[in-house]
Amino acid sequence: xxxDHSYTNKEKRCxxxxxxxxxxxxxxxxVEEKQLSEGDFHGLDLDEAYLVEAxxxxxxxxxxxxxxxxxxxxxxxxxxxxxxMAKEADFxxxxxxxxxxxxxxxxYASFEGAIMANSDLRNxxxxxxxxxxxxxxxxxxxxxxxxxxxxxKAILLHASLYRAIMRGAELDGADLQIADLREAxxxxxxxxxxxxxxAxxxxxxxKYSNLEGVILANSNMQGAEFAKAQLRNVYMQGSSxxxxxxxxxxxxxxDLSDADLENTILRGANMxxxxxNNANLHNTxxxxxxxxxxxxxxxxxxxxxxxAERNADAERRGGEYEEALKLYDEAxxxxxxxxxxxxxxxxxxRSGKYYxxxxxxxxxxxxxxxxxxxxxxxxxxxxxYYLPFSFDMKESKRFSFFSKIESWVNWFLNxxxxxxxxxxxxxxRVLATSLTIILLYSLFYWSLGAITTGSLHFLxxxxxxxxxxxxxxxxxxxxxxxxxxxxxxxxxxxxxLGAFVLAFFVVVVSRKLIR
Numbered sequence: 001x002x003x004d005h006s007y008t009n010k011e012k013r014c015x016x017x018x019x020x021x022x023x024x025x026x027x028x029x030x031v032e033e034k035q036l037s038e039g040d041f042h043g044l045d046l047d048e049a050y051l052v053e054a055x056x057x058x059x060x061x062x063x064x065x066x067x068x069x070x071x072x073x074x075x076x077x078x079x080x081x082x083x084x085m086a087k088e089a090d091f092x093x094x095x096x097x098x099x100x101x102x103x104x105x106x107x108y109a110s111f112e113g114a115i116m117a118n119s120d121l122r123n124x125x126x127x128x129x130x131x132x133x134x135x136x137x138x139x140x141x142x143x144x145x146x147x148x149x150x151x152x153k154a155i156l157l158h159a160s161l162y163r164a165i166m167r168g169a170e171l172d173g174a175d176l177q178i179a180d181l182r183e184a185x186x187x188x189x190x191x192x193x194x195x196x197x198x199a200x201x202x203x204x205x206x207k208y209s210n211l212e213g214v215i216l217a218n219s220n221m222q223g224a225e226f227a228k229a230q231l232r233n234v235y236m237q238g239s240s241x242x243x244x245x246x247x248x249x250x251x252x253x254x255d256l257s258d259a260d261l262e263n264t265i266l267r268g269a270n271m272x273x274x275x276x277n278n279a280n281l282h283n284t285x286x287x288x289x290x291x292x293x294x295x296x297x298x299x300x301x302x303x304x305x306x307x308a309e310r311n312a313d314a315e316r317r318g319g320e321y322e323e324a325l326k327l328y329d330e331a332x333x334x335x336x337x338x339x340x341x342x343x344x345x346x347x348x349x350r351s352g353k354y355y356x357x358x359x360x361x362x363x364x365x366x367x368x369x370x371x372x373x374x375x376x377x378x379x380x381x382x383x384x385y386y387l388p389f390s391f392d393m394k395e396s397k398r399f400s401f402f403s404k405i406e407s408w409v410n411w412f413l414n415x416x417x418x419x420x421x422x423x424x425x426x427x428x429r430v431l432a433t434s435l436t437i438i439l440l441y442s443l444f445y446w447s448l449g450a451i452t453t454g455s456l457h458f459l460x461x462x463x464x465x466x467x468x469x470x471x472x473x474x475x476x477x478x479x480x481x482x483x484x485x486x487x488x489x490x491x492x493x494x495x496x497l498g499a500f501v502l503a504f505f506v507v508v509v510s511r512k513l514i515r
Contacts, residue, residue: 003028007048008068015045027051037075082120257296276300283307287330291341298347306334309361316364321372325382328365332358348512352425359423362386363414370407374400386410421508430505434473437501441494442469450487453480473498 003014003025016025026034027049034054043063053073061079066086075095082102092112099119110130118138127147135155142162152172160180167187174194181196183203191206195215205225212230217237227247234254241261248268257277261284268288277296282303291297312327335358342351365386369377377383378399384391387410390403417423420433445451446465452458460468460481468481472494483491 005048012047286337287334289337291337292344294341297341298345298350302338304353305357306331308334309357309364312361312364312368316368316371321368322376322380324368325365325372325380328361328368329382331361332365335361356423356425359414360418363411363418366407366411366414370404370411374403377403421504424508424511427505427509427512430501430508434498434501434505437494437497438466438469438473441473441490442466444490445469445483445487448487450484450490451481452484454482469494474502475499 001018001023003016003018004023005014005025005028007014014025014028016027018025019029022029024030027044027046030050032052032054034051036051036059037055037057039056039059041059041061041064044061045065046061046069047065047067049066049069049071051069051071051074054071054075056074056076056079058078059076059080061081061084063083064081064085066084066089069086069089071089071091071094073093073095074091076091076099077095077097079096079099081104082100084101084104084106086104086106086109088108089106090110091114092110094111094114096111096114096116096119099116101124102120103123104121105125106129107125108128109126111134112130112132113134114131115135116139117135119136119140121139121141121144124141124144126141126149127145128149129146130150131154132150133153134151136159137155137157139156139159141164142160144161144164146161146164146166146169148168148170149166150170151174152170153174154171155175156179157175157177158179159176161184162180163183163185164181165185166189167185169186169189171189171191171194174191176191176194176196176199178198179196179200181199181201181204184201184205186204186206186209189206189209191214192210192212193214194211196219197215197217199216199219201216201219201221201224203223204221206229207225207227208229209226210230211226211234213233214231215235216239217235218239219236220240221236221244222240222242224241224244226249227245229246229249231246231249231251231254234251236254236256236259238258239256239260241256241259241264243263244261245265246269247265250270251266251274252270253273254271255275256279257275258279259276260280262280262282263284264281265285266289267285269286270290272290272293273295275295277299279300281300284303285307287308308327308331312324312331315321315324315327335354339351339354339358342348342354365382369382369387372380377387378394383394383403387403387406390399390406393399393402396402419429421430442462442465445468446460446462449459451460451465451468464481468483471481472491475495475498
Protein backbone atom coordinates (compact mmCIF):
# COMPACT_ATOMS: atom_id res chain seq x y z
CA UNK A 1 0.00 0.00 0.00
CA UNK A 2 1.28 3.41 -0.93
CA UNK A 3 1.74 6.27 1.51
CA ASP A 4 -1.40 8.35 1.81
CA HIS A 5 0.41 11.66 2.40
CA SER A 6 -1.64 14.60 1.16
CA TYR A 7 0.57 17.00 -0.79
CA THR A 8 0.02 20.72 -1.20
CA ASN A 9 -0.32 19.86 -4.87
CA LYS A 10 -3.50 17.77 -4.67
CA GLU A 11 -2.68 15.87 -7.85
CA LYS A 12 0.62 14.51 -6.54
CA ARG A 13 0.86 11.05 -4.90
CA CYS A 14 3.65 9.73 -2.71
CA UNK A 15 5.73 7.12 -4.59
CA UNK A 16 6.84 5.34 -1.40
CA UNK A 17 5.21 2.35 0.28
CA UNK A 18 3.53 2.89 3.61
CA UNK A 19 5.17 1.33 6.65
CA UNK A 20 3.75 -1.96 7.88
CA UNK A 21 0.64 -1.30 9.91
CA UNK A 22 0.75 2.41 9.12
CA UNK A 23 -0.72 4.70 6.48
CA UNK A 24 2.42 6.82 5.97
CA UNK A 25 5.86 6.06 4.64
CA UNK A 26 8.87 6.66 6.86
CA UNK A 27 9.47 10.00 5.13
CA UNK A 28 6.04 11.49 5.78
CA UNK A 29 5.38 10.01 9.19
CA UNK A 30 5.30 12.93 11.61
CA VAL A 31 7.76 11.41 14.07
CA GLU A 32 10.82 13.30 15.29
CA GLU A 33 14.39 12.05 15.69
CA LYS A 34 14.29 9.45 12.92
CA GLN A 35 17.54 7.48 12.72
CA LEU A 36 18.62 7.51 9.07
CA SER A 37 22.37 8.06 9.29
CA GLU A 38 24.68 6.73 6.58
CA GLY A 39 21.71 5.77 4.41
CA ASP A 40 21.74 5.70 0.62
CA PHE A 41 18.78 7.77 -0.55
CA HIS A 42 20.22 8.89 -3.85
CA GLY A 43 17.67 10.57 -6.13
CA LEU A 44 14.58 9.87 -3.99
CA ASP A 45 11.44 12.00 -4.16
CA LEU A 46 11.25 13.37 -0.63
CA ASP A 47 9.03 16.38 -1.23
CA GLU A 48 7.31 17.53 1.97
CA ALA A 49 9.20 14.92 3.98
CA TYR A 50 8.96 15.24 7.77
CA LEU A 51 12.51 14.97 9.09
CA VAL A 52 12.43 17.16 12.18
CA GLU A 53 15.56 16.45 14.27
CA ALA A 54 16.24 13.38 12.12
CA UNK A 55 19.72 11.89 12.12
CA UNK A 56 20.97 11.90 8.53
CA UNK A 57 24.69 12.17 9.25
CA UNK A 58 26.86 10.95 6.36
CA UNK A 59 23.76 10.00 4.35
CA UNK A 60 23.67 10.12 0.55
CA UNK A 61 20.82 12.39 -0.55
CA UNK A 62 22.36 13.40 -3.85
CA UNK A 63 19.83 14.73 -6.37
CA UNK A 64 16.93 14.12 -4.01
CA UNK A 65 13.80 16.25 -4.27
CA UNK A 66 13.12 17.90 -0.91
CA UNK A 67 10.71 20.67 -1.87
CA UNK A 68 8.82 21.96 1.20
CA UNK A 69 10.50 19.30 3.35
CA UNK A 70 10.72 19.95 7.09
CA UNK A 71 14.24 19.30 8.39
CA UNK A 72 14.18 21.59 11.43
CA UNK A 73 16.95 20.64 13.83
CA UNK A 74 18.00 17.68 11.65
CA UNK A 75 21.57 16.43 11.78
CA UNK A 76 23.12 16.33 8.31
CA UNK A 77 26.81 16.46 9.13
CA UNK A 78 29.02 15.19 6.29
CA UNK A 79 25.85 14.38 4.31
CA UNK A 80 25.87 14.42 0.51
CA UNK A 81 23.12 16.81 -0.59
CA UNK A 82 24.66 17.85 -3.90
CA UNK A 83 22.22 18.68 -6.65
CA UNK A 84 19.12 18.49 -4.45
CA MET A 85 15.90 20.31 -5.33
CA ALA A 86 14.80 21.78 -2.02
CA LYS A 87 12.66 24.79 -2.84
CA GLU A 88 11.03 26.22 0.31
CA ALA A 89 12.52 23.44 2.46
CA ASP A 90 13.03 24.22 6.15
CA PHE A 91 16.54 23.47 7.48
CA UNK A 92 16.20 25.79 10.50
CA UNK A 93 18.61 24.91 13.33
CA UNK A 94 19.93 21.95 11.32
CA UNK A 95 23.42 20.61 12.05
CA UNK A 96 25.12 20.64 8.64
CA UNK A 97 28.85 20.80 9.27
CA UNK A 98 30.81 19.83 6.15
CA UNK A 99 27.62 18.99 4.28
CA UNK A 100 27.90 18.92 0.48
CA UNK A 101 25.15 20.97 -1.24
CA UNK A 102 27.12 21.76 -4.39
CA UNK A 103 24.87 22.74 -7.31
CA UNK A 104 21.63 22.52 -5.31
CA UNK A 105 18.39 24.42 -5.94
CA UNK A 106 17.39 25.92 -2.58
CA UNK A 107 15.24 28.87 -3.55
CA TYR A 108 13.13 30.26 -0.67
CA ALA A 109 14.54 27.62 1.73
CA SER A 110 15.23 28.47 5.37
CA PHE A 111 18.51 27.78 7.15
CA GLU A 112 17.79 30.11 10.06
CA GLY A 113 20.13 29.35 12.95
CA ALA A 114 21.61 26.35 11.11
CA ILE A 115 25.21 25.29 11.75
CA MET A 116 26.85 24.97 8.34
CA ALA A 117 30.55 25.35 9.11
CA ASN A 118 32.77 24.27 6.20
CA SER A 119 29.75 23.24 4.14
CA ASP A 120 29.90 23.22 0.33
CA LEU A 121 27.33 25.57 -1.23
CA ARG A 122 29.10 26.27 -4.50
CA ASN A 123 27.08 27.01 -7.64
CA UNK A 124 23.80 26.88 -5.71
CA UNK A 125 20.61 28.85 -6.29
CA UNK A 126 20.12 30.43 -2.88
CA UNK A 127 17.83 33.25 -3.97
CA UNK A 128 15.54 34.50 -1.19
CA UNK A 129 17.00 31.91 1.20
CA UNK A 130 16.91 32.69 4.92
CA UNK A 131 20.35 32.25 6.53
CA UNK A 132 19.53 34.53 9.46
CA UNK A 133 21.84 33.81 12.43
CA UNK A 134 23.29 30.78 10.63
CA UNK A 135 26.84 29.73 11.51
CA UNK A 136 28.65 29.35 8.19
CA UNK A 137 32.30 29.61 9.16
CA UNK A 138 34.49 28.50 6.26
CA UNK A 139 31.50 27.79 4.00
CA UNK A 140 32.22 27.52 0.27
CA UNK A 141 29.69 29.60 -1.70
CA UNK A 142 31.63 30.48 -4.85
CA UNK A 143 29.50 31.52 -7.83
CA UNK A 144 26.25 30.90 -5.96
CA UNK A 145 23.18 33.08 -6.41
CA UNK A 146 22.06 34.76 -3.19
CA UNK A 147 19.65 37.27 -4.70
CA UNK A 148 17.73 39.01 -1.90
CA UNK A 149 18.94 36.35 0.53
CA UNK A 150 18.58 37.01 4.25
CA UNK A 151 21.92 36.69 6.05
CA UNK A 152 21.45 39.12 8.92
CA LYS A 153 23.64 38.27 11.92
CA ALA A 154 24.99 35.23 10.08
CA ILE A 155 28.55 34.15 10.86
CA LEU A 156 30.51 33.87 7.61
CA LEU A 157 34.01 33.99 9.06
CA HIS A 158 36.55 32.78 6.46
CA ALA A 159 33.67 31.99 4.07
CA SER A 160 34.30 32.05 0.32
CA LEU A 161 31.81 34.09 -1.70
CA TYR A 162 33.97 34.53 -4.77
CA ARG A 163 31.81 35.80 -7.65
CA ALA A 164 28.66 35.19 -5.62
CA ILE A 165 25.56 37.08 -6.79
CA MET A 166 24.20 38.84 -3.71
CA ARG A 167 22.17 41.72 -5.12
CA GLY A 168 19.73 43.06 -2.55
CA ALA A 169 20.95 40.60 0.11
CA GLU A 170 20.29 41.40 3.77
CA LEU A 171 23.59 41.15 5.69
CA ASP A 172 22.77 43.45 8.59
CA GLY A 173 25.13 42.65 11.47
CA ALA A 174 26.75 39.70 9.66
CA ASP A 175 30.28 38.57 10.54
CA LEU A 176 32.30 38.41 7.31
CA GLN A 177 35.77 38.71 8.78
CA ILE A 178 38.51 37.43 6.47
CA ALA A 179 35.84 36.34 3.96
CA ASP A 180 36.61 36.00 0.26
CA LEU A 181 34.26 38.40 -1.54
CA ARG A 182 36.30 38.90 -4.68
CA GLU A 183 34.16 40.02 -7.64
CA ALA A 184 31.01 39.41 -5.61
CA UNK A 185 27.91 41.27 -6.82
CA UNK A 186 26.52 43.08 -3.76
CA UNK A 187 24.62 45.85 -5.51
CA UNK A 188 21.89 47.24 -3.30
CA UNK A 189 22.80 44.88 -0.46
CA UNK A 190 22.32 45.91 3.17
CA UNK A 191 25.51 45.32 5.17
CA UNK A 192 24.75 47.84 7.89
CA UNK A 193 26.69 47.15 11.07
CA UNK A 194 28.44 44.07 9.67
CA UNK A 195 32.05 43.14 10.41
CA UNK A 196 34.13 42.65 7.25
CA UNK A 197 37.55 43.19 8.83
CA UNK A 198 40.42 41.76 6.81
CA ALA A 199 38.15 40.54 3.99
CA UNK A 200 39.12 40.36 0.33
CA UNK A 201 36.72 42.51 -1.74
CA UNK A 202 38.88 43.02 -4.81
CA UNK A 203 36.65 43.81 -7.76
CA UNK A 204 33.46 43.47 -5.70
CA UNK A 205 30.44 45.51 -6.81
CA UNK A 206 28.75 47.31 -3.90
CA LYS A 207 26.97 50.00 -5.91
CA TYR A 208 23.94 51.45 -4.09
CA SER A 209 24.65 49.21 -1.09
CA ASN A 210 24.26 50.24 2.55
CA LEU A 211 27.48 49.86 4.54
CA GLU A 212 26.72 52.31 7.32
CA GLY A 213 28.83 51.57 10.39
CA VAL A 214 30.54 48.58 8.74
CA ILE A 215 34.01 47.52 9.93
CA LEU A 216 36.29 47.18 6.89
CA ALA A 217 39.62 47.73 8.61
CA ASN A 218 42.62 46.13 6.88
CA SER A 219 40.43 44.82 4.06
CA ASN A 220 41.55 44.62 0.44
CA MET A 221 39.11 46.55 -1.75
CA GLN A 222 41.24 47.20 -4.80
CA GLY A 223 39.06 47.98 -7.80
CA ALA A 224 35.84 47.63 -5.80
CA GLU A 225 32.73 49.54 -6.90
CA PHE A 226 31.10 51.75 -4.24
CA ALA A 227 29.31 54.28 -6.47
CA LYS A 228 26.34 55.90 -4.69
CA ALA A 229 26.82 53.58 -1.71
CA GLN A 230 26.02 54.56 1.87
CA LEU A 231 29.30 54.44 3.82
CA ARG A 232 28.65 56.70 6.78
CA ASN A 233 30.70 55.92 9.90
CA VAL A 234 32.53 53.09 8.12
CA TYR A 235 35.84 51.94 9.60
CA MET A 236 38.40 51.43 6.83
CA GLN A 237 41.66 51.98 8.69
CA GLY A 238 44.64 50.54 6.85
CA SER A 239 42.51 49.20 4.01
CA SER A 240 43.71 48.96 0.42
CA UNK A 241 41.33 50.94 -1.81
CA UNK A 242 43.47 51.33 -4.92
CA UNK A 243 41.39 52.00 -8.05
CA UNK A 244 38.14 51.72 -6.09
CA UNK A 245 35.19 53.83 -7.26
CA UNK A 246 33.38 55.95 -4.65
CA UNK A 247 31.61 58.23 -7.15
CA UNK A 248 28.75 60.13 -5.43
CA UNK A 249 28.94 57.86 -2.38
CA UNK A 250 28.32 59.05 1.18
CA UNK A 251 31.52 58.61 3.22
CA UNK A 252 30.57 61.07 5.98
CA UNK A 253 32.47 60.50 9.24
CA UNK A 254 34.22 57.41 7.80
CA ASP A 255 37.62 56.47 9.22
CA LEU A 256 40.11 56.19 6.35
CA SER A 257 43.26 56.67 8.39
CA ASP A 258 46.30 54.88 6.92
CA ALA A 259 44.14 53.73 3.98
CA ASP A 260 45.63 53.46 0.49
CA LEU A 261 43.41 55.45 -1.91
CA GLU A 262 45.84 55.61 -4.82
CA ASN A 263 44.05 56.00 -8.17
CA THR A 264 40.71 55.96 -6.36
CA ILE A 265 37.67 57.84 -7.73
CA LEU A 266 35.99 60.10 -5.16
CA ARG A 267 34.05 62.28 -7.61
CA GLY A 268 31.04 63.92 -5.99
CA ALA A 269 31.49 61.91 -2.79
CA ASN A 270 30.36 63.37 0.53
CA MET A 271 33.47 63.23 2.72
CA UNK A 272 32.36 65.56 5.49
CA UNK A 273 33.97 64.56 8.78
CA UNK A 274 35.95 61.68 7.24
CA UNK A 275 39.31 60.96 8.89
CA UNK A 276 42.15 60.85 6.34
CA ASN A 277 45.07 60.78 8.74
CA ASN A 278 48.12 59.43 6.88
CA ALA A 279 45.93 58.25 3.97
CA ASN A 280 47.53 57.93 0.55
CA LEU A 281 45.66 60.11 -1.98
CA HIS A 282 48.15 59.84 -4.83
CA ASN A 283 46.37 60.15 -8.21
CA THR A 284 42.99 60.30 -6.45
CA UNK A 285 40.14 61.95 -8.38
CA UNK A 286 38.33 64.26 -5.93
CA UNK A 287 36.46 66.43 -8.46
CA UNK A 288 33.30 67.87 -6.86
CA UNK A 289 33.89 65.86 -3.68
CA UNK A 290 32.55 67.56 -0.55
CA UNK A 291 35.74 67.92 1.47
CA UNK A 292 34.54 70.59 3.88
CA UNK A 293 35.01 69.33 7.43
CA UNK A 294 37.38 66.48 6.53
CA UNK A 295 39.60 65.54 9.46
CA UNK A 296 43.39 65.36 9.24
CA UNK A 297 43.62 66.05 5.51
CA UNK A 298 46.74 68.02 6.40
CA UNK A 299 48.42 64.71 7.29
CA UNK A 300 47.27 62.87 4.16
CA UNK A 301 49.58 62.38 1.20
CA UNK A 302 48.11 64.59 -1.54
CA UNK A 303 49.62 65.36 -4.93
CA UNK A 304 50.78 68.93 -5.48
CA UNK A 305 49.73 68.50 -9.11
CA UNK A 306 46.50 66.50 -9.24
CA UNK A 307 45.75 63.79 -11.78
CA ALA A 308 43.12 65.85 -13.63
CA GLU A 309 45.77 68.42 -14.60
CA ARG A 310 48.25 65.74 -15.67
CA ASN A 311 45.62 63.96 -17.74
CA ALA A 312 44.63 67.27 -19.33
CA ASP A 313 48.27 67.93 -20.28
CA ALA A 314 48.41 64.52 -21.96
CA GLU A 315 45.17 65.18 -23.87
CA ARG A 316 46.44 68.59 -25.02
CA ARG A 317 49.69 67.09 -26.26
CA GLY A 318 47.65 64.51 -28.16
CA GLY A 319 45.54 67.20 -29.82
CA GLU A 320 42.36 66.33 -27.87
CA TYR A 321 41.65 69.95 -26.97
CA GLU A 322 37.98 69.56 -26.00
CA GLU A 323 38.76 66.82 -23.48
CA ALA A 324 41.73 68.84 -22.24
CA LEU A 325 39.48 71.88 -21.58
CA LYS A 326 37.07 69.70 -19.61
CA LEU A 327 39.86 68.21 -17.48
CA TYR A 328 41.50 71.61 -16.91
CA ASP A 329 38.16 72.95 -15.65
CA GLU A 330 37.86 69.96 -13.28
CA ALA A 331 41.40 70.59 -12.05
CA UNK A 332 40.59 74.25 -11.37
CA UNK A 333 37.50 73.26 -9.35
CA UNK A 334 39.52 70.75 -7.32
CA UNK A 335 42.31 73.26 -6.64
CA UNK A 336 39.74 75.81 -5.47
CA UNK A 337 38.24 73.25 -3.07
CA UNK A 338 41.67 72.36 -1.66
CA UNK A 339 42.67 76.02 -1.45
CA UNK A 340 39.53 76.90 0.52
CA UNK A 341 39.84 73.84 2.78
CA UNK A 342 43.42 74.59 3.84
CA UNK A 343 42.63 78.29 4.22
CA UNK A 344 39.83 77.49 6.69
CA UNK A 345 42.20 75.12 8.51
CA UNK A 346 44.71 77.97 8.86
CA UNK A 347 47.31 76.26 6.66
CA UNK A 348 47.90 79.28 4.44
CA UNK A 349 51.11 77.96 2.92
CA ARG A 350 49.38 74.87 1.53
CA SER A 351 46.37 76.95 0.57
CA GLY A 352 48.71 79.21 -1.40
CA LYS A 353 50.19 76.24 -3.27
CA TYR A 354 46.78 75.19 -4.55
CA TYR A 355 45.89 78.82 -5.31
CA UNK A 356 49.02 78.95 -7.48
CA UNK A 357 48.10 75.68 -9.23
CA UNK A 358 44.61 77.06 -9.87
CA UNK A 359 46.09 80.00 -11.78
CA UNK A 360 48.69 77.89 -13.59
CA UNK A 361 45.88 75.69 -14.92
CA UNK A 362 43.86 78.75 -15.94
CA UNK A 363 46.82 79.76 -18.08
CA UNK A 364 47.01 76.29 -19.63
CA UNK A 365 43.29 76.44 -20.36
CA UNK A 366 43.70 79.76 -22.19
CA UNK A 367 46.54 78.36 -24.27
CA UNK A 368 44.45 75.28 -25.14
CA UNK A 369 41.50 77.47 -26.15
CA UNK A 370 43.81 79.44 -28.46
CA UNK A 371 44.81 76.24 -30.27
CA UNK A 372 41.27 74.88 -30.54
CA UNK A 373 39.12 74.95 -33.67
CA UNK A 374 36.95 78.08 -33.50
CA UNK A 375 33.70 76.26 -34.37
CA UNK A 376 34.21 73.71 -31.61
CA UNK A 377 35.23 76.44 -29.19
CA UNK A 378 32.07 78.40 -30.03
CA UNK A 379 29.91 75.51 -28.77
CA UNK A 380 32.05 74.78 -25.73
CA UNK A 381 30.34 75.40 -22.39
CA UNK A 382 33.52 76.90 -20.91
CA UNK A 383 33.56 79.81 -23.37
CA UNK A 384 31.22 81.93 -21.23
CA TYR A 385 33.44 81.69 -18.14
CA TYR A 386 36.97 81.87 -19.51
CA LEU A 387 36.55 84.00 -22.66
CA PRO A 388 33.67 86.38 -21.82
CA PHE A 389 34.51 88.94 -24.54
CA SER A 390 34.61 86.25 -27.24
CA PHE A 391 31.38 84.77 -25.89
CA ASP A 392 29.64 88.08 -26.57
CA MET A 393 31.07 87.98 -30.11
CA LYS A 394 30.25 84.31 -30.84
CA GLU A 395 27.77 85.22 -33.60
CA SER A 396 30.28 87.51 -35.29
CA LYS A 397 32.15 86.43 -38.41
CA ARG A 398 35.33 87.54 -36.69
CA PHE A 399 34.78 85.25 -33.69
CA SER A 400 37.83 83.14 -34.56
CA PHE A 401 40.08 86.22 -34.58
CA PHE A 402 38.70 87.66 -31.34
CA SER A 403 38.80 84.34 -29.47
CA LYS A 404 42.44 83.70 -30.38
CA ILE A 405 43.47 87.24 -29.47
CA GLU A 406 41.65 87.05 -26.13
CA SER A 407 43.08 83.59 -25.36
CA TRP A 408 46.67 84.56 -26.12
CA VAL A 409 46.39 87.88 -24.25
CA ASN A 410 44.97 86.10 -21.21
CA TRP A 411 47.71 83.48 -21.44
CA PHE A 412 50.41 86.16 -21.69
CA LEU A 413 49.05 88.08 -18.68
CA ASN A 414 48.83 84.83 -16.74
CA UNK A 415 52.48 84.05 -17.47
CA UNK A 416 53.50 87.61 -16.62
CA UNK A 417 51.80 87.36 -13.22
CA UNK A 418 53.44 83.98 -12.63
CA UNK A 419 56.97 85.17 -13.31
CA UNK A 420 56.68 88.57 -11.61
CA UNK A 421 54.70 87.67 -8.48
CA UNK A 422 53.69 83.99 -8.48
CA UNK A 423 50.09 85.26 -8.78
CA UNK A 424 50.52 87.41 -5.67
CA UNK A 425 51.99 84.62 -3.53
CA UNK A 426 55.64 85.71 -3.64
CA UNK A 427 56.75 89.15 -2.35
CA UNK A 428 60.30 88.06 -3.18
CA ARG A 429 59.41 87.78 -6.87
CA VAL A 430 57.86 91.27 -6.83
CA LEU A 431 61.02 92.60 -5.20
CA ALA A 432 63.17 90.79 -7.78
CA THR A 433 60.99 92.26 -10.55
CA SER A 434 61.54 95.74 -9.10
CA LEU A 435 65.31 95.29 -9.00
CA THR A 436 65.29 93.93 -12.56
CA ILE A 437 63.36 96.96 -13.83
CA ILE A 438 65.74 99.36 -12.03
CA LEU A 439 68.77 97.57 -13.48
CA LEU A 440 67.39 97.51 -17.03
CA TYR A 441 66.51 101.22 -16.99
CA SER A 442 69.92 102.09 -15.53
CA LEU A 443 71.54 100.27 -18.47
CA PHE A 444 69.40 102.30 -20.88
CA TYR A 445 70.30 105.58 -19.16
CA TRP A 446 74.01 104.72 -19.06
CA SER A 447 74.33 103.41 -22.63
CA LEU A 448 72.25 106.26 -24.10
CA GLY A 449 73.70 109.02 -21.93
CA ALA A 450 70.13 109.88 -21.05
CA ILE A 451 70.66 111.87 -17.83
CA THR A 452 72.31 115.15 -16.99
CA THR A 453 73.09 117.48 -14.09
CA GLY A 454 72.64 120.55 -16.31
CA SER A 455 76.14 120.50 -17.74
CA LEU A 456 76.34 120.06 -21.51
CA HIS A 457 79.44 117.86 -21.28
CA PHE A 458 78.21 115.58 -18.48
CA LEU A 459 78.56 111.82 -19.18
CA UNK A 460 76.91 109.67 -16.47
CA UNK A 461 78.70 106.68 -14.98
CA UNK A 462 76.87 103.39 -14.51
CA UNK A 463 76.64 104.04 -10.76
CA UNK A 464 75.04 107.44 -11.38
CA UNK A 465 72.64 105.89 -13.90
CA UNK A 466 71.71 103.18 -11.39
CA UNK A 467 71.12 105.82 -8.71
CA UNK A 468 68.89 107.88 -11.03
CA UNK A 469 66.96 104.76 -12.06
CA UNK A 470 66.36 103.82 -8.40
CA UNK A 471 65.09 107.27 -7.32
CA UNK A 472 62.92 107.51 -10.45
CA UNK A 473 61.44 104.03 -9.89
CA UNK A 474 60.67 104.80 -6.25
CA UNK A 475 59.35 108.26 -7.30
CA UNK A 476 61.67 109.98 -4.78
CA UNK A 477 62.94 112.43 -7.43
CA UNK A 478 65.73 114.22 -5.50
CA UNK A 479 66.45 116.49 -8.50
CA UNK A 480 70.24 116.18 -8.61
CA UNK A 481 69.95 114.31 -11.91
CA UNK A 482 67.39 114.92 -14.65
CA UNK A 483 66.53 113.11 -17.88
CA UNK A 484 67.54 114.84 -21.06
CA UNK A 485 64.59 116.17 -23.08
CA UNK A 486 64.76 113.30 -25.58
CA UNK A 487 64.51 110.72 -22.77
CA UNK A 488 61.88 112.25 -20.52
CA UNK A 489 59.21 109.77 -21.67
CA UNK A 490 61.58 106.92 -20.80
CA UNK A 491 61.94 108.26 -17.27
CA UNK A 492 58.17 108.79 -17.00
CA UNK A 493 57.56 105.17 -18.03
CA UNK A 494 59.90 103.97 -15.27
CA UNK A 495 58.20 106.19 -12.70
CA UNK A 496 54.81 104.81 -13.76
CA LEU A 497 56.06 101.22 -13.53
CA GLY A 498 57.65 101.96 -10.18
CA ALA A 499 54.46 103.35 -8.68
CA PHE A 500 52.49 100.33 -9.90
CA VAL A 501 55.01 97.67 -8.84
CA LEU A 502 55.60 99.20 -5.40
CA ALA A 503 51.86 99.38 -4.79
CA PHE A 504 51.59 95.78 -5.93
CA PHE A 505 54.40 94.82 -3.55
CA VAL A 506 52.52 96.40 -0.64
CA VAL A 507 49.35 94.50 -1.62
CA VAL A 508 51.18 91.16 -1.85
CA VAL A 509 52.93 91.61 1.51
CA SER A 510 49.71 92.78 3.16
CA ARG A 511 47.82 89.80 1.74
CA LYS A 512 50.40 87.39 3.11
CA LEU A 513 50.37 89.01 6.55
CA ILE A 514 46.63 89.64 6.96
CA ARG A 515 45.54 86.07 6.19
